[in-house]
Amino acid sequence: MNIGKPRAYGLAVVLVLTLLVAACGRNKADERPPEPGDTAVARVDGHTVWASDVKREAVAQGLISEGEPLDIGSDLFRQRLDEVVDQKLLAAEALKQKLDKDPVAQRRLAAARERILGDMLVESVVEKAVNENAIRGLYAEQQKLSKRSEEIRARQILVGSQADAEAVKKLLTAGASFDALAMERSTDPATRFNGGDLGYFTVDVMPPAYAVALKDAQKGALVGPFQTEGGWAVLRVEDKRLEEPITLEAARPQIVRFLTYDQVRDLLEKLRGGAKVEMLTGKPQDVPGAPQEPASAPPGAAADQAPSSDLDDAPPASAPAQAPAKK
Template sequence: MTIPTLLRRASATALILALPSLALAQQGAAPAAPAAQPAAPAPGPDAVVAKVNGQPITGADLALAAEDPALSLPGVDEAAKQNLLIDYMVDLKVGAQAAEAAKVGDSPEFKRKLAYFRDKLLLDDYLERETKKSVTPEAAKALYDQTVKSMKPEEEVRARHILVENEDEAKKIAARVKGGEDFAKIAAEVSKDPGSKTEGGDLGFFTKDRMVKPFADAAFKLSPGQVSDPVKTQFGWHVLRVEEKRTKPVPTFDEMKEQIDQYLTRKAQQDTIIKLREAAKVERTGATPAAPAATPPAGETKKP
């Protein structure tokens, strides 16, 4: 569930205050015992972990605070994290009680903010609930099967290259390679491509559309083991050697699952909003600013 920005600002402040204390405590801590002690279980939702002027803080409150991205504490053990969350909730309650006493919540501006964040939280939870109906294992598998079925076979090439600044240098390198010298060794010595020279110029497998046209044309014309003549691109001059050719393998369901779930989630949320808007009576008042008139692109005349 999304945490309102209003609370995130407070969370960030609490972390600024809490983390130095944690760092000092860790610096002064004794060396860890050889056998790690099992972490204490998190308090139950109804367990009262602290009280502020008689107002309880429960395990459910801590669980909600732990969902706040601003309170993410990687590398902090669970016990220390629980203590930080309790400290944060104490600060939150103290501040909220002071704000209540000062009647901050009675101002029209505060009420507008509260209404906005209530609507946002309601929408977030509603979309989450509705999305679960669409993002199912069956829907994911059906989308995977449909996607794989529509994929056309694509040829891939695995090639090495050496990048230099001028044609003369490229011709000398091509002659060396064709004369029997080790391509990977020459690439490591002279290539200007920092991303591949440490790998002996190896670019891995790629489809034709992944590379600039002169490079791709040269690579896909070669047979495995062949070395190209110098090829010019906007990056410089290249000498290529094709290592392998194959039909691009179809990705497995596990490899695509995350993308599929993200697509199904976005689509379900979008479909839900569209359906709700279609069923709603929406009236824009005269107070709404008019949209600016479309301006034709430069060089084009507007049709009558």
């Protein structure tokens, strides 16, 4: 083993158990590629290690995403390959010492087998249900229900006193250049060098004084002066528009997480409804029969069971959360 390398031994133990499960009953002569186009990358005592084995380990460690390519010439691939080889050696030695016959090992192997089978079932169900049509369908539903807020683009000149602000407004009313006055008189270092431009925003994200002043302001209007935490402000409304809806590609990861959780929840409700489950210790935390988040559920899935309505103001169970960034 590469003793000098730091290892996640929790993952290592899981991998050893998985390899022991796979090793039990394996036909050594059967060394066909597990996936079409798979590449043999190592052989350990006659057993082939495939590129897909290494990639699966990288996915399990959270180093790459499911479906993301992994170059067999990369350092990441080589490091994971070393780990897979090490774990195969550990698993083979465990079998040689007949550790798989130990009662504790049998229980852990059975648990590992159940988890693997459960994961495969979930993957199968999700792969069929969470498809492009389902993703586009939920996205279209979100867009129908969504409420688009009004965005305002404004410029500001910030000065130290009300009298200075009144003087600035008088000059602007007389036709003075906003850009020139912002550069000359504004005390706001963030905007004075770009003509006081605040960009596009919705009033709900602005300080209360700005929200009140801009509430009914029309395009082209001079607003103020009004007092803010940083001084006295004079604004000019440059433009007003409806905010852009979130794109399908931006919403896709959240939609996929939500649909995945929805499928896992429905599957568990169905399985629990058809099984006799008796809790022999403690008191149930939830309504009897209500499923808990499964080990097979994707990371963060539970957070999507009651998504935010920011995307479309739909009832919580209808859409995933989102928080689009303003441009």
